Amino acid sequence: MEREARAKGTAALVTIGEFARSSRLSAKVLRRYDEPGLLRPALVDPVNGYRYYDGTQVGTARLVAWLRRITHDHSLVQSMIDDGSLTEEEAASHPQRALLLEALVGGPGQDGPARADVQLQEARPGDRYLLCSDGLSAVVDGAEPAGALGAADGPDTAVRELVALAHAAGGPDNVACVVADVVAL
Known part of the structure; x- marks a missing residue:
């Protein structure tokens, strides 16, 4: 062969x-x-x-893998999925799917500084990262964003395509996307 x-x-x-x-x-x-x-x-x-x-x-393979690995949703329904008490399908229509268990806040009345979840990632030239709101992830099937990210010739094009996918899917929420490419120095 x-x-x-x-x-x-x-x-x-x-x-x-x-x-x-x-x-x-x-x-x-x-x-x-x-x-x-x-x-x-x-x-x-x-x-x-x-x-x-x-x-x-x-590069596309790494992108798909990173998209599936580097983020974790701190919502009630995600915690229920994680502990096995709720399926992904049930989560999509759960009445408390937007209820957050953790959030970054700041300002008067907060005890101590806000702390974000931080983890190190090995980034290589050609990797592409997406940070998005649930205005995209909740309405667009997982294969579509990966395809759009892999096909786009640059971050700006990728963002425009992702926002268009969310709008075409009838997204009821605001859509926020940031796409970054890792480049050689």
Whole structure:
């Protein structure tokens, strides 16, 4: 199969194992991302089903992975999902889905300085980060933002596309998005 791919001029294709190592994802996660269309392989062997990825997909793979990993919602319904008492489907229509358990506040009457959740991320050139409000995340399916972020030629274009997706989905709330690209210094 690999010989056949190289003969067709697609020498940049790598095995799922190589791609998993490059993108810092497991082969199992890559297969899960393929199912909803978040990250499709460049070629699937029709005989054995083995997946091959284009090396240029690594940035998209990292983006999808970071989007799914770096944030945590501090709402009542997310805490219920986390402890297993509520499903994602039930959370979407829960009457208290906007009730926050933690928030950053400041000013008179606050005991001590506001503290944010902070975690370090290994960022590499080509990674793209999205910070958004639930005006986007609550109304636009997870595959669509990842696709828009991966296809956009820059952060400004990505933000415009994400806001348009939220409006097209009938978002009832304000939409706030910040997109940042990691660049080499």
